[in-house]
Amino acid sequence: MRMPPFKLHTPETLEDAVALSGELGEAGDEFDWIAGGTDLLPNYKWHLNVKPHVISLARITELSELSETHIGAMVRLHELAESDDVHPLISKVAAMVASVMIRRSGTVGGNICLDTRCFWFNQSEEWRESIDWCYKCDCGTGADCRVIPNQNTQCVATYQADLAPVLMCLGAQIHLAGPSGMRSMPLNEFFELDGITRNVLQPGELVTHLTMPDDSCELVGDYQKLRQRDSWDFPEAGVAVVWRPGKSGGPADLRVATTGLESIPGYHEEEAASILNDWKGKDSIDELAESVRTAVRPVLNTWYPPSYRRKMVKVLTKRAGSGLTEV
């Protein structure tokens, strides 16, 4: 449980940070970014994929800008929860993440890029050695996945962060910077189904900020999550339902996203669109809940069994979409 040694770099500007990551990349040195450290440091203490270099973003002030349409990657979750500028749903969700101490330190960028979690992976080094490692942290042994054996192709660890589904539903655009330049994309294209890499970030790239579309303030919605203890547990399942109030009879736009069920958050575009085409009020919400339940594929690697999580996804979707009947 002792912290492994690493070299800490503290660049003061984004250019310095990106240049440093390029240098380390060229020299063949592996490194991790550290923002709040609430996810990375416990993993390092457990000797999970430890890198010799760590680049801290704490001194880069330009990453902590916060306004109605601009959320910097280094904005603390607590600031987001207390903010009056951002969409009320974002501050509500930020206030639901973990405990207040973790929110004081944890950041938006860190929450979006949160490492996936699994019963067979988030364990001490001795524990993992006794099961001959696992696919995600195989320590050079080429070990098999312990959740679903005999499939050495994909890690199925669970993505358990809260902000992503809500930001996806609100249409956030994510901005990345790296040695090869800046790029941006919608947040739902940022994630790629793989428990190890989980997103499109290339080596040396980092998330700089998120921008919200101007019309996001017209959207309303809710987020519901499932966990054993409301104080600080990771979500076992989370559902965000966001809609644009229509002129008459039903919402004008409907977006649904889930988290805590697969290796990446799920953006259920097709399910939402098919419901929206044939809007029948309360029955449609039940239909939507059922289609989301069948769309998700949780596996047995967190506290609740997958069957219960799927059943609860249905309930959570109904609860999150309960405001739709008043549209």
Add this chain to the structure above:
Amino acid sequence: MIGSCHMGLGQVLSEEMKYGRNGHLMNPDLLDYKIPSVHEMPEVIPIIVESNDSEGPFGAKEAGEGPLLPILPAVCNAVYDAIGVRVSELPITPDRMHRLIEARCKEEDVEPTGLQSPRLEHSELQEVLDERAAEHADRDSIRASMEDDSPYHNGALFGFDPLIPADQQDDRWIVSVTPSGEYIDAPRLAGSAWKHEERRHGGAN
């Protein structure tokens, strides 16, 4: 006592050691071994009943793990009182509870909201017990209002002398509880231990 409540609530609601298919403990850390945190704990008001335990040193009575024990049946009975489902496996996590409710609904062929809570029906004994409890409460309040500040002893509420054994002062005070032969011939469930034969030495004698 508050700590015991906390331990009891954890044991009955969330604390569970989960083992993997090859016998590994899957949750050997405080994030996954779910002890109730300060947010889950209700306010607990301990009421200390002073008594003199003749078995303990200087009449002292333990208060460490004892208060933990009633928490588990209290929560299980609360569940039974609410929806009529008897829990036989702890902890009562939401997924386990959900499974039990589903099974119960299937058995009774009702919706979950239609589950009836069981009604408590007292036997005739309850009236006698209530009467005795009321009498005892009266005696207790009389003693509390008296100026006598001598230490509490068994039988103090009945005005017994602490230096003479209580059963020698009143016939109703029973020390030995060996049941009559008539009772031992047809004991009920709790009394069947009286018919148990000592077989510690191989049952020869």
